[in-house]
Amino acid sequence: MLLFTRPNRSKNGLSGYFPPDPFAMLDRFEREFARTPSWPELNVHEDKDKITLSAELPGVSASALDVSVNERTLTILAKASAVAPEGYETRRKERVNYTFSRELTLGEQIDASAITASLKDGVMTITLPKRPESQPKKIAIST
Amino acid sequence: MSQKKIVPLAVDVFENDAELLVVADLPGVTQDKVDARIEQQRLSVSATRADGVTFERTFRVPAEVDAERVTATLKDGVVSVKLPKVGPKTRQIPVSAT
Numbered sequence: 001m002l003l004f005t006r007p008n009r010s011k012n013g014l015s016g017y018f019p020p021d022p023f024a025m026l027d028r029f030e031r032e033f034a035r036t037p038s039w040p041e042l043n044v045h046e047d048k049d050k051i052t053l054s055a056e057l058p059g060v061s062a063s064a065l066d067v068s069v070n071e072r073t074l075t076i077l078a079k080a081s082a083v084a085p086e087g088y089e090t091r092r093k094e095r096v097n098y099t100f101s102r103e104l105t106l107g108e109q110i111d112a113s114a115i116t117a118s119l120k121d122g123v124m125t126i127t128l129p130k131r132p133e134s135q136p137k138k139i140a141i142s143t
Numbered sequence: 144m145s146q147k148k149i150v151p152l153a154v155d156v157f158e159n160d161a162e163l164l165v166v167a168d169l170p171g172v173t174q175d176k177v178d179a180r181i182e183q184q185r186l187s188v189s190a191t192r193a194d195g196v197t198f199e200r201t202f203r204v205p206a207e208v209d210a211e212r213v214t215a216t217l218k219d220g221v222v223s224v225k226l227p228k229v230g231p232k233t234r235q236i237p238v239s240a241t
Contacts (some may be wrong), residue, residue, distance in 0.1 A: 008150035056170035056171060056218070056220070057170065058168035058169065058170040058219065058220040058221050059168065059219055059220065059221045060219060060220075061219050082155060082166075084155075084157050085157060085164065087155065087159050088157035088158060088159045088164060089158050089159065090156075090157055091153070091156040091157060091158050091163070092155060092156035093155055093156065094153040094154050094155060095153050095154070095155045095166065095168060097168075118220075121169075121170065121171055121172060121173055121217075121219070121220045122168070122169070122171065122219045122220015122221065123170050123171040123220065
């Protein structure tokens with residue numbers, strides 16, 4: 001039940017504010033969960049012979065993207081900075097600094113040695129080819 | 144695959160003595176698909192991606208921007224539009240001794 005522990009608000013005189021309602025706590029937990037860094041989104045598309053991962057990573061240069069495979073774990077890490085350039089003052093700020101970080105476990109059908117990654121115009125594409133033996137084969141029906 | 148989707152651009156606006164700098168995310172957009180223009184003190188930036196997603200945003204720009212010298216560059220899916228200000232900010236007045 002540790003996940004549902006509420007922060008101690010007694011200092012602010014708010015200790016009586018939250019009723020001991022398990023549903024209220026669950027609701028709060030869900031809101032916290034929704035704030036986890038799941039942005040930018042990672043898209044996964046599966047074909048017969050490969051799985052393609054893609055993500056929009058505006059502002060990430062090739063040197064700021066790190067893709068690595070260790071055993072069956074694929075790790076993707078990218079950082080984008082949206083700070084004011086030297087000598088400029090900020091008038092409006094809608095873009096944010098962000099870190100894109102994902103760790104995926106590859107299925108046995110993926111040929112880890114043949115994975116390729118590219119970054120073009122701020123869009124990352126990673127191709128995970130399937131091993132030929134794991135691809136579906138059409139079996140001819142003899143008559 | 145084609146989907147009609149208009150995404151409002153997220154932008155940053157920076158300023159120094161010489162210019163305004165508008166920075167916006169355009170992931171997946173190639174240089175030839177970016178359209179940036181100034182008309183009647185309005186800067187509009189729009190771009191359509193191969194998958195049909197359209198990015199769009201229009202701003203009012205201050206009068207002191209020199210529309211003739213506006214430039215835009217695209218790098219890593221981020222467009223930077225430079226809007227130079229008109230004329231020198233300060234003018235040195237020569238003081239003559241009497």
